Amino acid sequence: MNHPCTSQIFTRLGAATLLVCLLAACGRGGDDAGPRGGGEVVMQVETLRIAAQPFEEKLTATGSLQADEEVMLRPERSGIIEAIHFTEGEQVEEGRVLVKLRGEDLQAQVERMEAQLQLAQREGDRQETLAQRQAISRSEVDQAKSSVAVARAEVDLAKAELAKTEVRAPFSGVVGLRSVSVGGFVTPTTDIASFRRLDPLKLELNVPERYGRFIRPELRVEFSVAGTDQVFTGTVYALEPGIDEVSRTVRLRARVANPEGKLTPGAFVEAQLVLDRIEDAIIIPSLAVVPGLKEETVFVAKDGKAEVRKVTTGIRTADAVLIEEGLRPGDEIITSSILQLRAGARIAPAGARGDAPVAAPSPPAS
Structure with missing residues (x-):
C-alpha cells in the first residue's frame, strides 16, 4: 500500500514537469513566428525639396561718405x-x-590800360594807312602792331587782377x-567758408587685400548709416591701384546719388559689396552636407531609399551652404539622422519641408 505523502510528491512533480514542457513549447512557437533572416529597418527622416532662389555673394566693409567735390573758399589776393x-x-x-x-584801384588801372590800348590801335591804323601810301617803312608798321598787342595784354592782365577781388x-x-x-x-x-557738392556723394571703403581681385568698377554697394534703417545703394567707380602696406587693404570709391540730401559727408557707413549674383542658386542647410577627406556628399531621398550624391560647395556659414554642382531643383535632400544613414538605406520621409527656400549664407566680414 502506498504512503499518502509519496503519492502527493509524485503528483506535484508531474505538474511541474508539465509546466516546463508547456513553457518550452511556447518558446519554440515564438521563434517560429518571427521573420527568418531578420527584417530591414525603415528609418524616419526629415527631408527638404530643393528650390532655386536668387543669391548674392556679398562682402561686408566699413567706410565713410565724402562730398563729391569739396574746397575751402579763399581769396586769390589780399584785401578788404x-x-x-x-x-x-x-x-x-x-x-x-x-x-x-574792394578793388577801386584795380578798376582804375583797367580803365587806364583800356585807354592806352585804344591809343595804340589808332596809332596802328594811322601807320597802316601811311604804309599803303609808302610814306613809311614796313618795320614802322610792325612796331605799331606790336605796341597794340602789348597794350591788349596789359588790359587783360589788369582785368585778371580785378577779377581776383x-x-x-x-x-x-x-x-x-x-x-x-x-x-x-x-x-x-x-x-572764408567750406564749399561742397552734395549730390552725388562719394563712398570710400577699405576691403582686405584677399578680396581685391573681386572688386571692379560697376560693382553694386548697399549700405546704411546711423539714425535710419533705410538701405542706400551706390556703384563702385574707382579703386586704388596699390595695396596699403600697413593695413593690407585696398581703397575704393563708389558714387552714391543724394537728390534729397538725406546723406551727409563724414557719416560712418556699414556697407555690403555685391561680389556676385546668381539668379537660380541652390542653397541647403549646412547640416545636410557630409564632410569627407576628399569630397563632400549629400543624402538624397529617391524611391524610398537614401542615395549618396557628391557635391561641390561654395560660400558657407554655420547654417547654410551654396551648392555649385551635384544637386538640381526638385531634388529631395535628407536633413536629419545623417550620421546613421548609409547608401541604399530604406527611408520614410517624416515632416518634409516642401520647397521652402533656405536663408542665404551671411556675407564675410572685412
Missing part, C-alpha cells in the same frame, strides 16, 4: 571784404559771386559756415 553774397548753408550755382573785395563758386554746391565778415581784411590763406 566789400560784400558777402551768400547765406550760410545755401545751395548756389557754379560761377556765382560769393564774396567781393571776386570769390566765385567753383561748381554748383552748398556753402558752409562763414568765418569772415564785411569790412574784414583777408589774405590768400584766409578761410
Whole structure:
C-alpha cells in the first residue's frame, strides 16, 4: 500500500514537469513566428525639396561718405571784404559771386590800360594807312602792331587782377559756415567758408587685400548709416591701384546719388559689396552636407531609399551652404539622422519641408 505523502510528491512533480514542457513549447512557437533572416529597418527622416532662389555673394566693409567735390573758399589776393553774397548753408550755382573785395584801384588801372590800348590801335591804323601810301617803312608798321598787342595784354592782365577781388563758386554746391565778415581784411590763406557738392556723394571703403581681385568698377554697394534703417545703394567707380602696406587693404570709391540730401559727408557707413549674383542658386542647410577627406556628399531621398550624391560647395556659414554642382531643383535632400544613414538605406520621409527656400549664407566680414 502506498504512503499518502509519496503519492502527493509524485503528483506535484508531474505538474511541474508539465509546466516546463508547456513553457518550452511556447518558446519554440515564438521563434517560429518571427521573420527568418531578420527584417530591414525603415528609418524616419526629415527631408527638404530643393528650390532655386536668387543669391548674392556679398562682402561686408566699413567706410565713410565724402562730398563729391569739396574746397575751402579763399581769396586769390589780399584785401578788404566789400560784400558777402551768400547765406550760410545755401545751395548756389557754379560761377556765382560769393564774396567781393574792394578793388577801386584795380578798376582804375583797367580803365587806364583800356585807354592806352585804344591809343595804340589808332596809332596802328594811322601807320597802316601811311604804309599803303609808302610814306613809311614796313618795320614802322610792325612796331605799331606790336605796341597794340602789348597794350591788349596789359588790359587783360589788369582785368585778371580785378577779377581776383571776386570769390566765385567753383561748381554748383552748398556753402558752409562763414568765418569772415564785411569790412574784414583777408589774405590768400584766409578761410572764408567750406564749399561742397552734395549730390552725388562719394563712398570710400577699405576691403582686405584677399578680396581685391573681386572688386571692379560697376560693382553694386548697399549700405546704411546711423539714425535710419533705410538701405542706400551706390556703384563702385574707382579703386586704388596699390595695396596699403600697413593695413593690407585696398581703397575704393563708389558714387552714391543724394537728390534729397538725406546723406551727409563724414557719416560712418556699414556697407555690403555685391561680389556676385546668381539668379537660380541652390542653397541647403549646412547640416545636410557630409564632410569627407576628399569630397563632400549629400543624402538624397529617391524611391524610398537614401542615395549618396557628391557635391561641390561654395560660400558657407554655420547654417547654410551654396551648392555649385551635384544637386538640381526638385531634388529631395535628407536633413536629419545623417550620421546613421548609409547608401541604399530604406527611408520614410517624416515632416518634409516642401520647397521652402533656405536663408542665404551671411556675407564675410572685412
